[in-house]
């Protein structure tokens with residue numbers, strides 16, 4: 001009898017399952033090998049089967065961090081995490097791409113590099129001091145303890161690395177609940193971070209996660225008494241959930257960043273910058289350009305230069321076909337019952353097309369493309385579903401407007417009050433100021449690709465957790481600390 005590779009896989013898989021059943025839910029893990037996806041026994045450091053065990057281990061590690069280590073030790077651990085992350089940049093990028101099927105390798109490598117290099121460490125913490133006749137008072141940034149962090153599928157290991165550096169810099173431990181569809185890549189990063197800390201003599205399990213994250217494990221994490229702060233990076237539902245938890249929560253939610261181009265802009269540069277931002281990792285970053293409002297006088301030139309830069313314009317019929325392919329349609333019955341009208345149609349992005357290459361999408365709708373094609377353009381009205389829906393695909397709806405004022409009004413509607421990111425290409429200071437004030441987003445980028453807003457080709461530090469709804473902005477170690485006052489006083493003398 002001959003045994004095929006398939007038979008072998010089945011046998012190994014059954015053996016792994018038997019061992020898993022026998023071990024129960026302790027902190028020894030058997031998991032799928034995240035690289036080959038073939039069943040393999042593997043001990044991933046910091047990855048636990050249950051939330052309870054993960055939180056318990058991190059709570060213990062965080063106590064050790066406070067008792068036995070100094071701030072300079074935290075910085076040493078962070079330096080080691082940066083080093084290991086840079087060594088594993090390609091591996092994590094490949095894993096993330098393979099596991100989620102979203103984005104592209106070249107840009108994922110850049111994303112991992114910037115989080116490793118540009119996420120601030122302990123140097124960003126500040127102590128305020130007040131001294132005078134009555135003594136000395138200091139206010140310092142102290143840890144919360146154990147943070148529960150929920151991470152997205154779109155920047156999986158990137159967010160784990162960025163959050164870990166910032167949270168450890170603040171003196172915290174962190175338990176992650178990664179997105180289920182990016183769990184292997186995320187848990188690889190958790191293991192890597194633990195190894196970096198342990199090799200530097202630090203406590204094991206300062207960073208942990210769950211092997212099989214689900215909505216139930218999110219719930220268990222939210223309600224665990226040892227979790228003192230929640231941090232969620234993801235869509236609207238996640239942020240809503242965290243904000244209704246009764247605990248302090250940092251919510252980094254959805255965006256739908258509009259771009260405005262006026263006729264004072266450097267149009268060839270604007271065209272290239274917009275496409276560079278909108279096609280970065282196939283448009284999955286929350287900050288990426290999602291729709292363009294261009295004043296009539298600049299529109300033809302902008303489109304011309306976009307076509308020179310790897311864009312393809314589709315016509316009305318092709319736009320209809322594209323809509324049917326990449327959007328899912330639902331009827332908002334609730335809104336109708338409130339208004340007494342007909343159910344309103346709302347749209348969402350069809351999951352299988354999120355983060356896919358422009359050429360694949362064009363092929364699906366039968367439109368010709370070139371090797372260098374990277375973005376799909378279509379001209380639409382300001383309230384078109386492509387404008388109003390956060391699609392996360394390399395598709396840019398272009399809306400012509402008469403004036404900058406009209407552009408600003410339409411851009412505000414498209415942004416939907418998310419308060420996330422917006423971009424403008426203009427040399428008119430009044431226009432730039434007006435849009436920035438009106439849209440009020442956490443990130444506002446002028447005359448550059450959107451990613452300049454997180455330190456890529458722009459000044460400032462990087463984070464992949466941009467907390468608009470709760471106000472921390474582009475998060476860093478300070479966001480994950482609480483203020484504590486320590487007073488040395490003369491005492492009040494009664495005369």
Ligand code: NAD
Nearest residue numbers: 151152153178179234235237238252253254255286465466
């Ligand atoms: P997602 O909301 O589907 O998932 C994010 C995380 O939340 C996952 O771990 C998921 O399991 C969990 N989750 C989802 N719905 C939940 C619910 N109802 N209750 C509890 N947990 C829930 O998001 P995604 O597809 O992974 O990422 C894309 C979205 O995230 C986009 O909307 C994007 O704009 C946003 N995003 C925002 C930022 C930011 O910094 N503001 C960064 C990255 C992504």
